[in-house]
Amino acid sequence: MKQAIHFPSLTVYRRLCVLARLLRLPVLTRLPLLHVLVRLSKLPVLALLLLPGLAGAVSLPAADYPVRHGDLTPREMAMAKNAWQYFVANTQPKTGLVNAVNKYPSTTMWDSASYLAALTAARELKIIDKAEFDRRLLQFMGTLNKLVLFRNEMPNKAYNTITAQKVDYMNKPGEIGFSAIDIGRMLMWLKIIKERYPEYGNSIDNVVLGWDFTHVVDDCGTLYGAYVDPNKQTHYVQEGRLGYEEYAAAGFQQWGFSTCQGSRPEPYALADIYCVLVPYDSRDPRLTNQHNYVVTESYLLHGLEMGWDKGDDREDSPRNYSHPWMKDFADRVYQAQENRYMITGTLTARSEHQLDKAPYFVYDTVFSDGFNWNTITDKGKYVPETAAISLKAAMGMWALWDSPYTDRLLDTIENADEEGKGYYEGLYENGDGPIKEFTANNNGIMLEALLFKKEGKLLKFNTDNPRKPEFAPSLWERRLVDLFEPNNDRRNRPFLEVTPPVKTWCDQTGTAVRSAPSCKACKCASCKNEDAPVKLPPVATSCLKQ
């Protein structure tokens, strides 16, 4: 038996409404929205007039929900084990790669990174032992090092998991381009593994040293993907929209790239979604062929892996979010979804997800292409009947916002799995039951969310701090500071900061130091003022509805 739960955020709505009253906006007691709130809270309308403390009323309840932290309960452990089943069933013995979708032997860098997340979580949560972890990772890293790249630059968008060959969208041998977003997530996880398990540093550095960054990131830190047109010409186009763009940029940043433009929230606009002002990318999807979807996944991955901290923040304090706007934007995306549940009764945890029927893949969003709660295919067709609670989104929200609403989400998804296959992709919002499809990404993110509860921010820097005198540079660092390493410029590798220990190492080994040109603006004129404080837009409207 579940009891009625109290939603603390209601209080804040009431305060917002009182604030609006004081500002002499239209009479509030007439508003249907308010009636809903009042009915939900089972409080007399009069209580509205007695609420004290308007100061701070205009901040979202989500901003005050703590993250979940502590050992996993038996129930949560059981969920972790269920999710791991996907990887048991879908690892290819010949390559060590994991199918991105159940039984379909194809994967991407993004989904492979989700596998790395699952593998880390499985080991840390003691679902597998070090021996199993090592066997899997050694084979995986070997395959990753041997992958044939797209035009000798970057990993192709897709690989066959049985043969490790690069493939096209039909999983036939061929090449189709690369995705900077997918590669950003892979870079993030390679860094996390390198920091957690330095014994793998060598093979990881070799992977990244093998990549050619010439076209994927430009001097201003904008990320580019590649695609091949029907005439076999390669085109490089800016890739990523607000949320994913910054998450991917954070992965590049971890390897020393300056991603100034990719990491900026601009250009964005705001949508009013159940009183919350939710930012969305304002680059026009009608002109650019990229949808500007707002979903939970991008923000929650930054929260789980980076703790909504800046890339160089080595602190591990869970209550301190040093990234200037990521936490705030994430709160808005969360709050819009909680509000939707409070106001319409529809449990909401939105993300892109697969389907078990045509059109097989949808962007199931909080906002996209001009509309709140848009659910669209990659071609932009509106398919509202495929909207679903995405399990990875629900689990991620549960880990990052400890609230009665996310308790309810967890209750909803807890047993939405199949023995030996892992968790379902989602639960249809219209009540049509589960989406009977299983993916590496969904199960991987669920596992990393559970690991986050146990350990906090997943990027755990090891003690080898480049600012400490005893610092020993890794293979990657040694190559990058070497002026005579010819591939540094050829492959557009970043300039690393030459800290005193690095300088000492160079002096001792007789390495000529490669350092960044002193004039930063010469490289990119628009990135002069990277550390300027970010002004956050207002978070809420006065929740007035007709």
Add this chain to the structure above:
Amino acid sequence: MRRRALFILLAALLLAIVALAHNNGAGWRWLVQGGWHTSARMGALTPEEQRWAQVAWRYFDNNTQPETGLINGSDKRPVTSVWQIGDTLIALTAARELKLIEEAEFERRLTRIIGTLNRLPLSGAGLPNRLYNTRNNTMVDYSNQPKSIGWSSQDIARLMMALRIVAVRHPAWSEYLERVVLRWNFCRIVDDKGQLYAGLLQNGQLITHQEGRLGDSEYSAAGFGLWGFPNQMSLRPPAQHVIVYGMALDIDARDPRTTWTPSAITTMPYALSGLEYGWELPGAGRETGKLLRQRASLVYQAQEQRWLREKILTARSDFNLSAAPWHVNDTLYANGYPWNTLGDDGNYYPRLAQVSTRAVFGLWALWDTDFTDALMRMTRLQYDEQRGWYEGRTEATGDYNRAITLSTNATVLEALLYKANMGPLLPDGQLTDNSYFSQRLSDLFNRPQQCFPVERKPTERPDVP
């Protein structure tokens, strides 16, 4: 000493009375209609403004059809919509008031139009067709072929409002003006809750559907409210916010993806509500009135902000084009995107966005600011002296949109009349019990059975003044 003070006081009072009564009581109107606290332009027309009015009237001179008294909807094309018949009546009233025509000419023109309106062939369900041929007063379709195609409640509402504008200013005519409306049957166009319906005749079948999204909806509701019809549903369509430059603008909440009807925010419904009613729409209570005023103000501010921040002169409204897609809805926000420009075919035409002449005149009359001065600076010569005002100036190129239409030229006259009138054209336009209309309907035993207000069930009004 005291006597002298009294004398001075009396002299001042006398002076004030003379000042207020001067020029047909213009000063008095200025005082009571809020000239001292308004943002609008009020006062006699300057010689230049008088010239603007002459250019606009030139269009009507050129395009009058002698047989019917109707005016072509666009230059030289003998088709008019019912909306444009409304425009015609307003333009005629303005022309008389701005002294562009003599009383005799006004009388001749008005007589011919009213006669035509009282002989208007009606479409399905006893309502005016969407389009008429101006030469022979027959119902036509969009290609000017004789055909009955159904009605638009939006157009009919505008004509109903225009009839009241004429009647209020020329009460002697009101009987003949009211006869026009008494011919129509209102059973299918408005229900007891005040929802308006459009009618579509397809293969002899009459299909009705709800008409009017937020903006247009309230403006149409006002026209029906003037004649006492229920209009509450249409006055308060479901709304949601969109954020433009940090301002929360109201837009219709019905989903254009599933209803196939665009939700849009554009200038004209708000400007016309201001020019005609001062945003105090008939049937709307205080709350709704406040809301409408606030919405109009935001529609102004968002366009001003675009000029201030992005340096783009902006005055948006729907407009005509002399090539495909023929009619374009140029908006502040529509179907999910700010500054959207939609063709009637539903496609997106960013290159066609324009500074609309009639939006400029509407904004210029209602808001006396640097922004509207800047708009007018680039609009004031946008005409062909022999033919009338152009539709607008294209944002992307600075070219004129050389289409010339009745609606744009009528709006120029309407805005100028607003200024000279020193306030809304129809502040108290509702029919009184003393009218021919009311008398005709008060006969309990001989009602027309056309669903006039008295023939309906009384309905609840949630927002009473």
